[in-house]
Amino acid sequence: MRTLKDFNLKGKRVLVRCDFNVPLGEKGEILDDFRIKQTIPTIEYLIEKGAKVILMSHLGRPEGKVVEILRLTPVQNKLMEYLDLSITKANDCVGKEIGDWINQMQSGEILLLENLRFYKEEEENDENFAKALSKLGDIFINDALSVCHRNHASVVGIIKYLPSGAGFLLEKELKALSQIIENPKRPLVVIIGGSKVGDKAKVAEKFSEIGDWLLVGDLIAEEIKGKKVKIKNLEKIIWPIDESGLGKDIGPQTIELFKDKILLAKTIFWAGPLGKIEEEKYQKGTKEIAKAVIESGAFSVVGGGDTVEFLSKFGLLEKFNHVSTGGGAMLEFLSGEKLPGVEALKGKWKLKI
Numbered sequence: 001m002r003t004l005k006d007f008n009l010k011g012k013r014v015l016v017r018c019d020f021n022v023p024l025g026e027k028g029e030i031l032d033d034f035r036i037k038q039t040i041p042t043i044e045y046l047i048e049k050g051a052k053v054i055l056m057s058h059l060g061r062p063e064g065k066v067v068e069i070l071r072l073t074p075v076q077n078k079l080m081e082y083l084d085l086s087i088t089k090a091n092d093c094v095g096k097e098i099g100d101w102i103n104q105m106q107s108g109e110i111l112l113l114e115n116l117r118f119y120k121e122e123e124e125n126d127e128n129f130a131k132a133l134s135k136l137g138d139i140f141i142n143d144a145l146s147v148c149h150r151n152h153a154s155v156v157g158i159i160k161y162l163p164s165g166a167g168f169l170l171e172k173e174l175k176a177l178s179q180i181i182e183n184p185k186r187p188l189v190v191i192i193g194g195s196k197v198g199d200k201a202k203v204a205e206k207f208s209e210i211g212d213w214l215l216v217g218d219l220i221a222e223e224i225k226g227k228k229v230k231i232k233n234l235e236k237i238i239w240p241i242d243e244s245g246l247g248k249d250i251g252p253q254t255i256e257l258f259k260d261k262i263l264l265a266k267t268i269f270w271a272g273p274l275g276k277i278e279e280e281k282y283q284k285g286t287k288e289i290a291k292a293v294i295e296s297g298a299f300s301v302v303g304g305g306d307t308v309e310f311l312s313k314f315g316l317l318e319k320f321n322h323v324s325t326g327g328g329a330m331l332e333f334l335s336g337e338k339l340p341g342v343e344a345l346k347g348k349w350k351l352k353i
Helices: 034-038 040-048 073-083 096-103 127-134 168-182 197-210 218-225 252-262 284-296 305-313 328-334 340-345
Strands: 013-017 052-056 110-112 139-142 164-166 188-192 213-216 267-271 299-303
Touching (some): 034 305, 040 168, 073 110, 164 168, 164 340, 168 299, 188 197, 188 252, 197 213, 197 218, 197 328, 213 218, 252 284, 284 305, 299 305
Parallel strands (some): 013 052, 052 110
16 A cells, blocks of 8 residues: 655646545634544645645545535635645535636645545445546545445445555554554553444453453443354453443442553553543543553544544544544554555455556
């Protein structure tokens, strides 16, 4: 797989697939800009190397229609704040007007395309839409792990038509996640919580094979006991042991039990909070476990929107070795599934140019 540093970027139109799918408030304001911040190093490198930078992303679920509150204007403003550069935002993401605009760009300039999912063809991986996007650039860079499990035009389809590679963020994500499943320092401790149990079932199954201990929250514990999540090595499960309201928080005995295992770890992966963290009275367990992970000194990777947002709120995020933006794609990758966006970057298709 080629990466950013494998290309001569000077004067080239570089199309970058970013993940600017950030949570918005009722007035369209950005509630958490973590994903925007993570792709800044890629953008800065492209500017430094004299590229013409064209950024593209989706936001929300407009389902192929223009939805005013899902325009990328707040993202444009946030990017200008972080980069301290002028950024132009287009009113569309394909078409002759956009192409003409890009042809007028100078090296070091940045154009942000409008929400890709205003077109239903994006999620359908429509070949003509992918071709139209490809005409806007000379090189395609994917910097968004979070959409790599999607067979979409801006992720997979475009790679047929342009020389392609991974941005710094995607490269960093794949390296950190691969380290966990391919060559972890042991003991490998995996912590799985949260309410979206179905999303994490395959990861729990995978890590019950390759991990040393699997620490589970109340809800996933119930699913395992009910045999909805199939675990091969039940002896590796460390169960919650307090009598507590299901899914509200882990109790003091469970916190101490989990801490004992965490402090022995050399590698830790964590997905999903261990309580109903939106309520302050149920935050203690998740906070205590976060502190134990940091204290352990292990190579630590954390992912999942709720967990990341919680850790950020308490200033703990930067103390983890890697914080994944991947969401569902991260979970699929760790469970051993092939991600279409990553496989395409490995050159499985011949270029048609």
